[in-house]
Amino acid sequence: xxxxxxxxxxxxxxxxxxxxxxxxxxxxxxxxxxxxxxxxxxxxxxxxxxxxxxxxxxxxxxxxxxxxxxxxxxxxxxxxxxxxxxxxxxxxxxxxxxxxxxxxxxxxxxxxxxxxxxxxxxxxxxxxxxxxxxxxxxxxxxxxxxxxxxxxxxxxxxxxxxxxxxxxxxxxxxxxxxxxxxxxxxxxxxxxxxxxxxxxxxxxxxxxxxxxxxxxxxxxxxxxxxxxxxxxxxxxxxxxxxxxxxxxxxxxxxxxxxxxxxxxxxxxxxxxxxxxxxxxxxxxxxxxxxxxxxxxxxxxxxxxxxxxxxxxxxxxxxxxxxxxxxxxxxxxxxxxxxx
Amino acid sequence: xxxxxxxxxxxxxxxxxxxxxxxxxxxxxxxxxxxxxxxxxxxxxxxxxxxxxxxxxxxxxxxxxxxxxxxxxxxxxxxxxxxxxxxxxxxxxxxxxxxxxxxxxxxxxxxxxxxxxxxxxxxxxxxxxxxxxxxxxxxxxxxxxxxxxxxxxxxxxxxxxxxxxxxxxxxxxxxxxxxxxxxxxxxxxxxxxxxxxxxxxxxxxxxxxxxxxxxxxxxxxxxxxxxxxxxxxxxxxxxxxxxxxxxxxxxxxxxxxxxxxxxxxxxxxxxxxxxxxxxxxxxxxxxxxxxxxxxxxxxxxxxxxxxxxxxxxxxxxxxxxxxxxxxxxxxxxxxxxxx
DNA sequence: TATAGTCATGCAATCGATTGCGATAATAAA
DNA sequence: TTTATTATCGCAATCGATTGCATGACTATA
Numbered sequence: 087x088x089x090x091x092x093x094x095x096x097x098x099x100x101x102x103x104x105x106x107x108x109x110x111x112x113x114x115x116x117x118x119x120x121x122x123x124x125x126x127x128x129x130x131x132x133x134x135x136x137x138x139x140x141x142x143x144x145x146x147x148x149x150x151x152x153x154x155x156x157x158x159x160x161x162x163x164x165x166x167x168x169x170x171x172x173x174x175x176x177x178x179x180x181x182x183x184x185x186x187x188x189x190x191x192x193x194x195x196x197x198x199x200x201x202x203x204x205x206x207x208x209x210x211x212x213x214x215x216x217x218x219x220x221x222x223x224x225x226x227x228x229x230x231x232x233x234x235x236x237x238x239x240x241x242x243x244x245x246x247x248x249x250x251x252x253x254x255x256x257x258x259x260x261x262x263x264x265x266x267x268x269x270x271x272x273x274x275x276x277x278x279x280x281x282x283x284x285x286x287x288x289x290x291x292x293x294x295x296x297x298x299x300x301x302x303x304x305x306x307x308x309x310x311x312x313x314x315x316x317x318x319x320x321x322x323x324x325x326x327x328x329x330x331x332x333x334x335x336x337x338x339x340x341x342x343x344x345x346x347x348x349x350x351x352x353x354x355x356x357x358x359x360x361x362x363x364x365x366x367x368x369x370x371x372x373x374x375x376x377x378x379x380x381x382x383x384x385x386x387x388x389x390x391x392x393x394x395x396x397x398x399x400x401x402x403x404x405x406x407x408x409x410x411x412x413x414x415x416x417x418x419x420x421x422x423x424x425x
Numbered sequence: 426x427x428x429x430x431x432x433x434x435x436x437x438x439x440x441x442x443x444x445x446x447x448x449x450x451x452x453x454x455x456x457x458x459x460x461x462x463x464x465x466x467x468x469x470x471x472x473x474x475x476x477x478x479x480x481x482x483x484x485x486x487x488x489x490x491x492x493x494x495x496x497x498x499x500x501x502x503x504x505x506x507x508x509x510x511x512x513x514x515x516x517x518x519x520x521x522x523x524x525x526x527x528x529x530x531x532x533x534x535x536x537x538x539x540x541x542x543x544x545x546x547x548x549x550x551x552x553x554x555x556x557x558x559x560x561x562x563x564x565x566x567x568x569x570x571x572x573x574x575x576x577x578x579x580x581x582x583x584x585x586x587x588x589x590x591x592x593x594x595x596x597x598x599x600x601x602x603x604x605x606x607x608x609x610x611x612x613x614x615x616x617x618x619x620x621x622x623x624x625x626x627x628x629x630x631x632x633x634x635x636x637x638x639x640x641x642x643x644x645x646x647x648x649x650x651x652x653x654x655x656x657x658x659x660x661x662x663x664x665x666x667x668x669x670x671x672x673x674x675x676x677x678x679x680x681x682x683x684x685x686x687x688x689x690x691x692x693x694x695x696x697x698x699x700x701x702x703x704x705x706x707x708x709x710x711x712x713x714x715x716x717x718x719x720x721x722x723x724x725x726x727x728x729x730x731x732x733x734x735x736x737x738x739x740x741x742x743x744x745x746x747x748x749x750x751x752x753x754x755x756x757x758x759x760x761x762x763x764x
Numbered sequence: 765t766a767t768a769g770t771c772a773t774g775c776a777a778t779c780g781a782t783t784g785c786g787a788t789a790a791t792a793a794a
Numbered sequence: 795t796t797t798a799t800t801a802t803c804g805c806a807a808t809c810g811a812t813t814g815c816a817t818g819a820c821t822a823t824a
Contacts, residue, residue, distance in 0.1 A: 089567070089568065090540075090543075090567050092779095092780060092781085093780065093781060093782095094780075094781095102803075102804085103803070103804045103805080104780090104781080104782095104804090105781095105782080105783075105803075105804060105805080105806095106802085106803055106804070108781065108782060108783085109782090109783090109803090116801080116802065116803080117802070117803075118801075118802060118803090121802080121803085133563065135537070135540060135541050136541065136780085136781070137482075137541070137543060137779090137780050137781070138541040138542045138543065139478055139481050139482045139487070139542070139543055139779085139780075139781095140482055140779075140780035140781045140782090140809090141780080141781060141782085142478050142809090143476075143478045143479055143482055143779090143780080143781085143808095143809045143810065144780080144781055144782055144783095144808075144809050145781095145782085145809080146809070148478070157503075158497050158503040158506060159500060159503040159504070159706070161498060164496075164497040164498040164503075165498070167497060167524070168524070171524065180521070180538055180542070182519070182521050182522075183521075183522045185506070185507070185510065198474065199519055201429075201474060202474050202475065202476070202477040203477045203478070203519070204429075204476060204477065204478055224472065228428070228429050229428065312709075312710055341710045345710075345712070348712065366707075367498070367706070367707060368705075368706060368707025368710055368711065370651075371651055371680045371684075371707055371711055372707065372710055372711045372712065373684070373687065373711065373712060431809095431810060431811085432810065432811060432812095433810075433811095441773075441774085442773065442774045442775080443774090443810090443811080443812095444773075444774060444775080444776095444811095444812080444813075445772085445773055445774070447811065447812060447813085448773090448812090448813090455771080455772070455773080456772070456773075457771080457772060457773090460772080460773085475810085475811070476809090476810050476811070478809085478810075479779090479809075479810035479811045479812090480810080480811065480812085481779090482778095482779050482780065482809090482810080482811085483778075483779050483810080483811055483812055484779080484811095484812085485779070
């Protein structure tokens with residue numbers, strides 16, 4: 087059980103000083119070619135690997151960025167991670183991922199842990215329950231840049247957001263243009279910015295395309311569980327509610343609705359069309375396959391990481407926060423009629 | 426843009442030495458109560474947070490464990506992560522996650538990065554393409570414990586595996602017991618231990634239940650893409666192959682098969698029953714919903730982390746590697762007949 | 765008034781690596 | 795032969811925190 091090899095070990099072995107070893111390893115011309123060769127040879131033999139901790143301490147730079155996000159299980163977030171990794175790795179950065187599990191307490195702990203690890207910057211998607219932001223602001227104040235993604239926050243920082251308004255608008259417009267006129271919307275949590283935006287898009291599209299709109303068209307849907315939404319649509323049908331199109335705030339809700347319609351022997355998309363949001367992995371597998379709005383998670387991750395690294399590299403000079411809004415794309419599948 | 430507060434800052438402010446500050450913060454009785462109070466008050470005011478890097482360097486202990494796994498997008502792996510987090514966090518450990526993307530080169534880089542960060546231990550699920558293991562052995566030799574999970578490896582180390590043989594056996598048995606007799610198996614990669622085990626279970630169940638078996642019953646399926654498997658089943662049907670039950674090495678393959686059967690107007694489960702493996706998230710959403718073998722990822726993560734921490738804590742005394750095999754569970758859904 | 769004993773605190777080494785500056789030796793120039 | 799120059803290399807401080815040991819002041823005892 088050997089310990090890791092250090093510069094000191096190499097120095098002792100070769101009977102020279104630590105500083106010489108250090109310089110020799112980085113081909114410093116102040117060290118004679120002979121010595122350099124000897125050092126490098128031994129380093130290779132003993133498989134010397136520099137201690138990243140010591141380096142980070144010395145340089146006050148960890149070459150690590152922290153990522154805080156709600157949950158990894160979501161397909162969208164894992165594509166965001168991939169995008170972040172692409173940029174981080176190719177720039178020599180490592181990443182530490184923390185899941186908040188949609189808990190603000192966990193989020194606070196995570197942000198402290200990342201700070202204590204002296205990450206060079208943080209990428210964060212706040213939890214649904216985050217209503218105060220002191221923990222982030224405290225970190226910003228210490229000079230560690232933070233870039234937020236996917237969910238908007240009232241903090242003066244760079245942000246990469248998805249255009250949820252546009253997504254909701256286009257989804258609704260697609261339903262209307264394919265001949266549906268009595269739409270309902272399964273909406274997300276009130277406080278959550280993205281839910282509100284998608285809902286706004288739904289409403290605006292009604293107005294722009296001169297389709298009557300009323301509040302009853304919006305049903306608050308269950309979070310993250312298809313069964314809940316099954317029940318919601320089922321109840322709506324029982325109440326005799328009439329509709330020929332559904333725009334769901336996410337694909338899970340859409341699937342719940344789809345199952346309720348199937349159970350009620352209502353044909354999709356002929357009688358009722360459905361469009362979801364986020365293009366979850368299963369959306370192309372199910373039958374009928376689900377039309378949905380796709381957010382490019384990989385792009386979001388890459389953009390966010392790029393922006394963060396920019397801020398990291400211009401450590402001392404102030405950088406004006408940027409807000410970037412990414413467009414969405416509509417993925418046409420079987421749950422809506424394609425004209 | 427303030428820098429982070431250090432012991433030195435506190436010491437300067439209070440006009441005492443750094444060592445006194447350090448001791449005062451941990452309530453060392455050698456320091457007078459008055460001084461302790463003053464130090465602690467100021468530390469709170471300035472929001473002092475100890476530099477984790479310096480601590481790690483000093484103690485040669487990072488309280489961090491590294492996790493290497495193929496891909497986060499898989500529902501199974503994200504549940505494993507959750508299990509690992511549960512144990513790690515409650516024991517004061519942080520985790521660093523690396524995705525190998527099923528690439529051995531990336532895996533080698535990741536393992537080096539984790540070593541350089543001086544993680545206290547590593548949890549690893551090797552990529553499909555990993556056929557040599559020097560990078561792991563080199564790390565073990567430096568005294569860093571590694572626990573492997575999910576995929577078996579020819580290394581002398583602790584392992585948490587899923588009983589793939591049992592899973593394959595039970596899946597096959599279930600099909601047979603529900604009246605199906607002409608089964609086929611969509612199998613995974615040859616080299617991959619878990620594929621081999623599931624296939625073995627398939628074969629063994631035939632023998633035990635006295636159902637004739639032949640090599641043609643095994644079709645090598647495409648990896649990770651439902652469409653490929655659609656084609657494979659489609660071709661089999663075109664060739665006039667007869668079967669009434671399919672055991673797929675994973676749920677993706679099962680879905681591909683399901684779609685091919687649907688397209689051919691073959692009823693599921695009446696004419697052909699299907700059972701998958703892993704209980705992916707979509708498996709309960711699709712229609713008909715997919716019967717599958719569930720591996721408890723959370724459990725696997727917890728067990729693996731517990732085992733690793735045990736080894737980490739008994740750093741110097743040798744620990745005999747343990748192998749734990751977790752049982753699987755069959756999730757009955759609509760693609761098989763339940764008697 | 766010495767001497768021993770407490771109490772509170774500071775010094776300095778340490779973890780592993782980097783780096784400005786000084787030191788030594790060999791060589792070249794005067 | 796003496797001085798200037800150059801090539802090579804080591805010393806020591808530094809990053810932030812910990813900790814064994816020494817130091818100083820003060821009190822108590824003889």
